[in-house]
Amino acid sequence: GDSVTQMEGPVTLSEEAFLTINCTYTATGYPSLFWYVQYPGEGLQLLLKATKADDKGSNKGFEATYRKETTSFHLEKGSVQVSDSAVYFCAQETGGFKTIFGAGTRLFVKA
Amino acid sequence: NAGVTQTPKFQVLKTGQSMTLQCAQDMNHEYMSWYRQDPGMGLRLIHYSVGAGITDQGEVPNGYNVSRSTTEDFPLRLLSAAPSQTSVYFCASSPHGTRGGELFFGEGSRLTVL
Numbered sequence: 001g002d003s004v005t006q007m008e009g010p011v012t013l014s015e016e017a018f019l020t021i022n023c024t025y026t027a028t029g030y031p032s033l034f035w036y037v038q039y040p041g042e043g044l045q046l047l048l049k050a051t052k053a054d055d056k057g058s059n060k061g062f063e064a065t066y067r068k069e070t071t072s073f074h075l076e077k078g079s080v081q082v083s084d085s086a087v088y089f090c091a092q093e094t095g096g097f098k099t100i101f102g103a104g105t106r107l108f109v110k111a
Numbered sequence: 112n113a114g115v116t117q118t119p120k121f122q123v124l125k126t127g128q129s130m131t132l133q134c135a136q137d138m139n140h141e142y143m144s145w146y147r148q149d150p151g152m153g154l155r156l157i158h159y160s161v162g163a164g165i166t167d168q169g170e171v172p173n174g175y176n177v178s179r180s181t182t183e184d185f186p187l188r189l190l191s192a193a194p195s196q197t198s199v200y201f202c203a204s205s206p207h208g209t210r211g212g213e214l215f216f217g218e219g220s221r222l223t224v225l
Contacts, residue, residue, distance in 0.1 A: 004153075032212075034213070036214075041218075042218055042219075043115075043201055043203075043216030043217050043218045043219055044154075044201070044203075044214070044216045045216065046213045046214070049213065089153060089154070093212060097142065097159055097161060097167070098156055098159070098169065098170075099144075099156070099212075099214055100156075101146075101153040101154040101155075102153050103151055103152060103153040104153050
């Protein structure tokens with residue numbers, strides 16, 4: 001069935017380091033892909049999305065490109081800040097009213 | 112702007128007790144859903160609704176009931192709580208719930224079943 005796999009955490013980085021969080025998906029159709037972020041004690045909120053192959057989603061310095069050939073949607077940021085510490089979830093939605101989430105990757109950024 | 116509101120934020124139950132988690136949204140969204148979040152497992156869909164009077168099962172529906180009598184409200188009922196239902200529950204809504212549909216989440220309800 002459809003699924004989302006993302007790298008296990010936690011990921012610990014120093015401030016201003018480069019961030020990559022890997023995400024791959026399996027889907028029978030052509031899903032929309034999302035990254036959600038969850039700050040401590042809060043619900044999830046949308047970080048960025050892409051709805052078709054080769055689309056790049058971007059927001060707050062984060063980017064991810066929809067790669068159909070490798071079924072991937074890796075999250076990147078060139079220079080992380082302490083305030084980026086959170087849990088990041090990759091997700092897909094295939095139009096069947098069900099959004100499928102990965103297990104989440106916790107990011108710690110040290111000053 | 113309230114968005115999606117969940118109550119209660121915290122609840123402790125004994126095995127066998129029943130309770131209802133409330134969810135309300137003020138964005139006139141047709142689509143609403145309930146997820147549970149467990150460590151290492153991400154979010155798993157319990158039930159969802161595409162409009163008033165219409166509900167359907169998600170990935171893990173057993174032990175939970177839902178109803179959708181109005182567009183605004185989507186309560187989740189635990190009929191006979193079990194320790195395996197200890198989790199954080201999130202309600203989410205979307206204006207369309209179809210391709211490309213962003214989900215708007217509540218702040219979560221942490222449930223402990225003893």
